[in-house]
Amino acid sequence: MAPAPEWWGNRVDANVPELRGMDKARQDLAQLLAASELLEPGAFSPRTVALDELDYIHEVLRSGGLRLRVEARACRELVDRLDALNRQYCAELLGRLQAGSLTPAELRAELNRHTGYTGSSTSLHLEHEPVDRLVDGMLGLGESAVEPTFYDRDYVHLEDTPVRVLLDLIDHVPLSAGQCFVDLGSGLGRAAILVHWLTGATVEGIEVQPAYHARAEALAASLGLERVHFVLGDAAQADLSQGDVFYLFTPFKGRILRAVWATLAQQARLRPLTVCTYGAVSLAAAQQPWLRPAEGRGPHEFALAIWRAG
Ligand SMILES: C[S@@+](CC[C@H](N)C(=O)[O-])C[C@H]1O[C@@H](n2cnc3c(N)ncnc32)[C@H](O)[C@@H]1O
Numbered sequence: 001m002a003p004a005p006e007w008w009g010n011r012v013d014a015n016v017p018e019l020r021g022m023d024k025a026r027q028d029l030a031q032l033l034a035a036s037e038l039l040e041p042g043a044f045s046p047r048t049v050a051l052d053e054l055d056y057i058h059e060v061l062r063s064g065g066l067r068l069r070v071e072a073r074a075c076r077e078l079v080d081r082l083d084a085l086n087r088q089y090c091a092e093l094l095g096r097l098q099a100g101s102l103t104p105a106e107l108r109a110e111l112n113r114h115t116g117y118t119g120s121s122t123s124l125h126l127e128h129e130p131v132d133r134l135v136d137g138m139l140g141l142g143e144s145a146v147e148p149t150f151y152d153r154d155y156v157h158l159e160d161t162p163v164r165v166l167l168d169l170i171d172h173v174p175l176s177a178g179q180c181f182v183d184l185g186s187g188l189g190r191a192a193i194l195v196h197w198l199t200g201a202t203v204e205g206i207e208v209q210p211a212y213h214a215r216a217e218a219l220a221a222s223l224g225l226e227r228v229h230f231v232l233g234d235a236a237q238a239d240l241s242q243g244d245v246f247y248l249f250t251p252f253k254g255r256i257l258r259a260v261w262a263t264l265a266q267q268a269r270l271r272p273l274t275v276c277t278y279g280a281v282s283l284a285a286a287q288q289p290w291l292r293p294a295e296g297r298g299p300h301e302f303a304l305a306i307w308r309a310g
Contacts, residue, residue: 185251189216
């Protein structure tokens, strides 16, 4: 046999990073299997981080085929175990909230344990934290896909506001039980319900997608939330006479947004209003002459903007 050409060693070496990746995945799995603190009921955040890591580890182990099937199965079993503990944790919190043994202040303290938010939040909406999974888990969201059927060139698809941004809103916009918070483009009802849980304010969500609206309504009904209302319809034609605080996480643009600004400007002539915006819509809000940015809360694409009107 002819001697191997000089470059042959390099070709073998080219596989080494892949093998190293598998070894690393096995080591990481071994560490997580030994981390008994992950099994403590309150360890929701570290479990959530571990679950993300395990997702990746599982992918790497699976790519090892039969050679790594035992490790891949152990990984899957650990995922199921941690996932079950997280579900149980969310279900217990929800049970206590519904039974009245978890007050809004206690719920807030619980949420604070699972977020890096400490009073002001600049956050890209894709950067989700354990607190987002906690709220999703309590609301049973993220379990099954809900298909949109409404399309419009000015429509913006569903994305959730990060919980840290909603905490920022609650901390900087006084909302009491006597007030009404309106989420324009309320999706599956997550933001509206969380605001209600934490402040006691009446909330209304306006949503154009029938499937999202139905899911949000069913959720509020199943949770027995009598002061959480979801209206099915186009925000451009909605009756906005009930709100004190309006929230827009870039729900639509163009014609729809112009119609909503016009209705809100009209309402602002009748009573003082607060408008909160998050995402690109904040730049459009800055163009509205009837909106004044609250101190230090002007337009920013990745932070909550707060506007006063009237
Ligand atoms: C970016 S998501 C925001 C969801 C939620 N407000 C939140 O912050 O988590 C935008 C939502 O607005 C809804 N939407 C889009 N156009 C709308 C319209 N014309 N009227 C009412 N809702 C609309 C979408 O279906 C989607 O649920």
